[in-house]
Amino acid sequence: MYDIVGDIHGHYSLLVKMLKKLGYKKNGKSYMHPSRKIIFTGDYINRGPQIRDTVNLIRNMVDNGNALAILGNHELNAILYFTLDKTGKFFHKHIARYKLPLLKTMYEYANDQENLKEAIKWFRTLPFYIDLDQIRIVHGGWIDEHISTIEQFRLGEPKIKKAFLKAYIQNPVLYRAVNETIRGIEFELPKDLIIKDNKGISKRRFRIKWWESAGGKTFRDLSFSNRYILPPYTIPVEITPQVKPYESNLPPVFFGHYCIENGNLVVQDNLCCVDRCVVRSQTLTAYRWNGEKKLTPDNLVFI
DSSP: OOEEEEETTTOOOOOOOHHHHHTEEEEETTEESSSOOOOSSOSSSSSSHHHHHHHHHHHHHHHTTEEOOOOHHHHHOOOHHHHOOTTTTTOOOOOOHHHHHHHHHHHTTTTTTHHHHHHHHHHHHSSSSSSSSOEEEEEOOOOOHHHHHHHHHHHHSSSSSSSHHHHHHHHHHHHHHHHHHOOOOOOOOOTOOOOEEEOOOEEEEEEBBSSSOOOTTTTTHBBBBBSSOOOOBOOOOOGOOOOOOOTTTTTTTEEEEEEOSSOOEEOOOOOOOOOHHHHHHHEEEEEEOOSSSSSOOOGGGOO
């Protein structure tokens, strides 16, 4: 059976407390359980106080067969920022909007560049999702078409090749598939539709429920985990995003990313977000899965 742990963002001390609470015992540089295995849902770096220790522990657990791990959007951003293409250029230009989220990670590795290089190489060995037949793990959203597209470009390679990164940057189909897999679906508003928050700041896009059809819903009903309240107006048919529902008979999906400080984490009988927003709430979240097809909040564990 599996214990699925949400976004950690460098909160190593909380992670160790979670492992102990779940019954994992220290074994050298790793932690292990006699009958269970941890699955990490991504976002191990940035924002928190102990990023390097967090990465090292997760990597040791994975390498020793005591855990599984996938990529989060923060790890992908780090890969793109620090990896050189075949011409010696970075995949992401070193500009503020790419650099700012990585500042804490860069600071922690400032005197250990070799360890940073090794971490980036290890990130490139991680999958974008895990499908164990009975359960599925993804960082942002599970969309079958996107999973197929990623597999088509990755070609079964155990490591994310530079050719894949180049295709991600240049191919809009792969770009969308990867982004909506690790970030979920974001609804971009048309330019002539203006929504402002209570500070008067215009909002051009917002996160939506990737598992529900958008037809006939209001902006507010479709919104998910946004920090501002959207208007209760029905979305015009002409701009309604096309979202294929995640049916109730499909395997449970566990995901992170959404930073839900309040509200239900089991959003559907077979869908659970394991991200209680550790950065703002200082609460790390896990779900103890024991084979059930109908997920229950009773199996959530918080530290």
